[in-house]
């Protein structure tokens with residue numbers, strides 16, 4: 001190979017390395033800015049990666065199960081979106097809710113279905129709207145592409161907790177919003193659960209209720225062995241159902257408004 005070709009190859013290699021570095025740093029900034037303690041977060045991330053190379057799971061902290069002395073029934077309104085695509089029957093729904101209640105009984109909370117509505121969307125692209133704000137897109141379309149499409153909009157109802165079972169095309173297996181995410185509205189509690197190609201719908205829904213009841217995710221690389229560790233090896237290997245005392249306290253302060 002002549003010198004010129006060598007130089008071009010070298011340049012391409014450097015460029016690729018820089019792009020990778022940029023992507024990695026961007027990821028870290030985005031994820032670690034949400035977490036308490038930026039440098040601890042970055043350190044956890046690299047510790048996680050190191051363990052991952054050895055095929056192990058990075059666990060830094062086993063949360064102690066918190067004690068709850070509340071007893072509350074929370075009503076949920078269920079929406080089955082485009083049932084023909086869902087692969088999720090009424091039997092599956094009841095089994096899932098009963099599994100969720102088995103998990104949550106330790107924390108004094110039981111979820112009761114108040115209404116089931118079958119809902120049909122014509123388009124593949126659906127967005128959720130609360131208070132004139134577009135909250136999030138739950139399909140595989142990017143925000144830019146979204147506006148080229150004719151879309152369906154689901155207006156999130158207020159007051160009770162809404163749970164949508166939905167054949168979401170994006171990678172996410174579920175998400176939950178509360179009033180905190182949906183500005184200027186006081187009674188939004190909203191969960192979307194993917195039903196196809198998901199390993200553990202029951203855990204996902206139980207986890208999303210953790211959001212509705214005031215708790216935020218731990219990053220997958222945080223090393224926190226906890227119900228709110230939302231992905232990565234701690235979730236996929238252990239499906240922890242442990243809330244620590246701080247999380248239980250948050251659940252308590254939210255539950256009194258939701259009953």
Ligand SMILES: [Zn+2]
Pocket residue numbers: 207208211216217228230
């Ligand atoms: Zn989560």
